[in-house]
Amino acid sequence: MTKFADLNLNPKVLKAIEEAGYESPTPIQEGAIPAALEGRDVLGIAQTGTGKTASFTLPMITRLARGRARARMPRSLVLCPTRELAAQVAENFDTYAKHVKLTKALLIGGVSFKEQDAAIDRGVDVLIATPGRLLDHFERGKLLLTGIEIMVVDEADRMLDMGFIPDIERIFSLTPFTRQTLFFSATMAPEIERITNTFLSAPERVEIARQATTSENIEQAVVLFKASRKDREATEKRRVLRALIDQEGESVQNAVIFCNRKMDVDIVAKSLKKYGYDAAPIHGDLDQSQRTKTLDGFRDGALKILVASDVAARGLDVPSVSHVFNFDVPGHAEDYVHRIGRTGRAGRDGKAITICSTRDEKLLEAVESLVQKEITRLENPVKVEPRKPRKTAADTDAPKEEKRTRSRKTADKPEKKTEEKVEAAANTNTSTQTEQKPQRGRGGKGRNDRRDDKVVVGMGDHLPSFIALSFAERRAG
DNA sequence: AAAAAAC
Numbered sequence: 001m002t003k004f005a006d007l008n009l010n011p012k013v014l015k016a017i018e019e020a021g022y023e024s025p026t027p028i029q030e031g032a033i034p035a036a037l038e039g040r041d042v043l044g045i046a047q048t049g050t051g052k053t054a055s056f057t058l059p060m061i062t063r064l065a066r067g068r069a070r071a072r073m074p075r076s077l078v079l080c081p082t083r084e085l086a087a088q089v090a091e092n093f094d095t096y097a098k099h100v101k102l103t104k105a106l107l108i109g110g111v112s113f114k115e116q117d118a119a120i121d122r123g124v125d126v127l128i129a130t131p132g133r134l135l136d137h138f139e140r141g142k143l144l145l146t147g148i149e150i151m152v153v154d155e156a157d158r159m160l161d162m163g164f165i166p167d168i169e170r171i172f173s174l175t176p177f178t179r180q181t182l183f184f185s186a187t188m189a190p191e192i193e194r195i196t197n198t199f200l201s202a203p204e205r206v207e208i209a210r211q212a213t214t215s216e217n218i219e220q221a222v223v224l225f226k227a228s229r230k231d232r233e234a235t236e237k238r239r240v241l242r243a244l245i246d247q248e249g250e251s252v253q254n255a256v257i258f259c260n261r262k263m264d265v266d267i268v269a270k271s272l273k274k275y276g277y278d279a280a281p282i283h284g285d286l287d288q289s290q291r292t293k294t295l296d297g298f299r300d301g302a303l304k305i306l307v308a309s310d311v312a313a314r315g316l317d318v319p320s321v322s323h324v325f326n327f328d329v330p331g332h333a334e335d336y337v338h339r340i341g342r343t344g345r346a347g348r349d350g351k352a353i354t355i356c357s358t359r360d361e362k363l364l365e366a367v368e369s370l371v372q373k374e375i376t377r378l379e380n381p382v383k384v385e386p387r388k389p390r391k392t393a394a395d396t397d398a399p400k401e402e403k404r405t406r407s408r409k410t411a412d413k414p415e416k417k418t419e420e421k422v423e424a425a426a427n428t429n430t431s432t433q434t435e436q437k438p439q440r441g442r443g444g445k446g447r448n449d450r451r452d453d454k455v456v457v458g459m460g461d462h463l464p465s466f467i468a469l470s471f472a473e474r475r476a477g
Numbered sequence: 478a479a480a481a482a483a484c
Contacts (some may be wrong), residue, residue, distance in 0.1 A: 082481065109483055132483040139483095162481050260479060284481050310480055331479060 007033050010062040012099035017058070020095055026051030031206035033059050036182055041203035043196055044184040048155075048341075050208050053092045056152050056182045060126065061097045063150065069103060069123035073147035077175070078128045079168065081158040082311060083108040083288060084295060089154065090128045102126065109133045110288030117142055131159070131167035138174065148175040156185035156192050165191060172199045218344035220371075221378040222354045222364065236382070237355060238271050241327055243381035244353055245277065245305075248323060251351075254298070255323035257307045258339045260331060268327055269307040283309035313338040320345040326354035329363040333370040353378065 003024055004017050025033065028046045035042050036059035046052050060076055069075050080086040090106045097104075105119035107129035120127075120143055127134070137143045151172070153159070159168055181200050185192050196203065225240055227233035245252060257272075259265045262283040269281035280294045280303050297303035298318065306312065307327075313335050324343045330336050336354075343350025354375070356364045368374055 130482060134483095136483050158481090164482075167482090262480075313480095328478095 002030050004058075007058075008037055008062075009033070009058055010065050010100065012065070013058055013061050013096055016096045016098050026055075028052055028206060028208050029055040029058070031208075032056065032182070032204070035204035035206075036060070036180070037062060039063070039180055041180060041200045042182045043200060043203040043205045044182070044208075045186070045188060045206070046184065046208040047186045052154075052184055053089055054096070055206075056154075056184070057089070057092045057096055060150055060152070060182075061093070061100055061102060064102060064125045065100045069125045070147065071123045072120055072142065073144045074105070074120070074124045074127040075147055076126050076150040076152070077134075077145070077148050077171075078126065078152040078154060079131055079134070079159075079171065080128065080154045081130070081162055081164065083110060083130055084291065084311070085155065086128050086130055087292070093126055093128070104128060107133045107137060108288070109136075110291075113137075131164050131171065134171065135167060145171070145174040146176055148179050150180045150182065151175055152182045152184070154184050156183060156195070157187045157189060160189060160191055165195065169195070169199075217349050218340055219349070219351045219376075220340065220354075221352070221376045222356050223378045223380050224358075224361070225355050225380060226358050233357065234267070237327070237357065238268060240355055240380060240382050241268070241325060242272070242275060242277075244325060244355070247381050248351070248353075251322060252304075253322040254301070254303075255305050255325060256312060256318065256321055256339075256342050257305060257325040257327055258313065258330070259307065259309060260328040262309050264327065265307050265309050272305065272307065277305055278303060279305035279307055281307045282312055284311050310335055310339075312342070318342055320348050320350070322350060324350070324352040326352070329354055329356050329360040329367060331363060333363070333366040336367045337371065 001024055004014055004022065007025065007030075009017070028044055028050045032042045032044050032055040036056065042056075044052060044055060046055075056078070064075060067075070078086075078089055080089055086106060086108050090104060093102070093104050103119075103122065103124045104126040105116060105124045105128070107116050107120075107127060109130060109132055116133075116137065120137065134143075138145065153168060156168075159165060181203070183196055183200055183203070188196075223240060223244065225237060227236050241257070245255070257268060257279075259268055262285050265281045265283045269279050272279035280297070282291055282294050286294075294303065294306070295318075298306045306318070310330070312318070313330075321343045324340050326336070326339060330339060340350075340352035343352055354364070354367075364375075
């Protein structure tokens with residue numbers, strides 16, 4: 001079996017690898033490192049979790065260990081689709097370059113330019129960046145890409161999904177064509193194929209068998225969920241989620257809960273917190289310091305439940321998670337594979353439970369045909385409640401709160417939008433919660449009096465018809 | 478129907 005020691009890496013890099021506790025390269029590393037060390041282009045087809053990052057950082061450090069960077073002329077460039085991924089790559093450089101003198105800068109959005117500018121001015125060997133911020137620096141004339149010796153494109157298929165390909169092409173065109181290019185993608189979509197044909201020359205192609213289906217040690221289940229009433233769908237769905245978490249009990253060491261929308265990420269996280277769960281949200285509308293803080297807390301075990309958008313579905317290096325819950329069935333079946341791949345890593349067992357609303361059954365079919373198996377149906381852990389009186393105070397309250405959320409959303413205060421949404425969502429929750437508890441009588445117009453539907457409360461029978469509709473329906477109609 | 482990424 002090949003050892004790192006057989007790979008011609010810089011002895012100082014080997015020492016750091018050893019200290020990190022590694023001895024043998026993964027298949028992608030074994031395939032990519034020798035070619036990269038020879039200065040050849042590499043086309044790596046592999047997913048996260050295969051050791052992809054080290055397959056380019058190790059040879060890069062070895063090659064960059066000689067020579068020094070000049071001001072504003074970085075010697076190498078790594079492009080990543082998300083800020084978190086870029087930060088992870090930077091950490092990887094720190095780990096393996098700790099015995100080598102190497103300077104680096106992390107150029108990502110959401111943080112101030114000042115420190116980034118200063119680092120570039122000093123001169124860096126490695127620039128790790130998301131495309132938007134990199135081009136921003138370039139356009140300010142702060143950066144020259146003509147000194148790039150090695151360029152890495154990480155997670156190219158995700159860049160494609162996110163519409164970054166024009167940016168990537170532009171960045172390629174700003175670097176010398178003599179550069180070495182290391183290009184990584186999980187799939188080879190036609191557009192990716194085109195890019196590699198244009199910008200790579202005689203690459204060493206290293207392909208790691210794709211996890212076409214999901215790993216065997218992940219137990220998968222789905223709960224088919226139907227709301228008792230349209231306007232209570234969101235509330236009841238959150239309730240199903242809590243019941244599922246409770247049902248798993250102690251076996252939930254840590255979990256990621258995925259939602260399809262950022263707003264739901266906020267609402268679900270807020271709601272879980274309210275009910276005493278240790279949960280925090282992460283998505284692209286939260287500011288960067290918050291994102292970093294939350295993710296760090298989750299990594300070191302201080303936070304138990306991460307409620308996430310698909311920002312966390314791919315590429316995020318979250319240590320093995322015991323559970324993944326899909327609050328929504330993902331809109332793209334492939335994302336299902338990425339999401340549940342957050343659990344069952346490194347041979348450990350994991351469990352993935354998906355909540356599927358009636359309207360998402362088509363999406364579930366798509367998922368099942370992709371993973372090529374039928375996902376075990378789980379009984380809805382929330383028992384059907386005895387029929388409730390048709391109208392309660394909460395029923396008239398809740399839509400009012402929603403209405404407020406909506407009008408606030410249109411206010412021109414973009415910087416506070418997210419915060420207000422959460423706040424409004426929390427208000428919605430409050431009324432929701434009340435809804436499930438027995439109502440206290442209120443000036444003789446208590447619950448019992450209303451059972452016969454005789455007493456007029458709030459708007460009484462004169463409910464504008466749109467109020468009874470869900471948000472989605474209002475928007476659609 | 479969405480998320481991500483620049484200010």
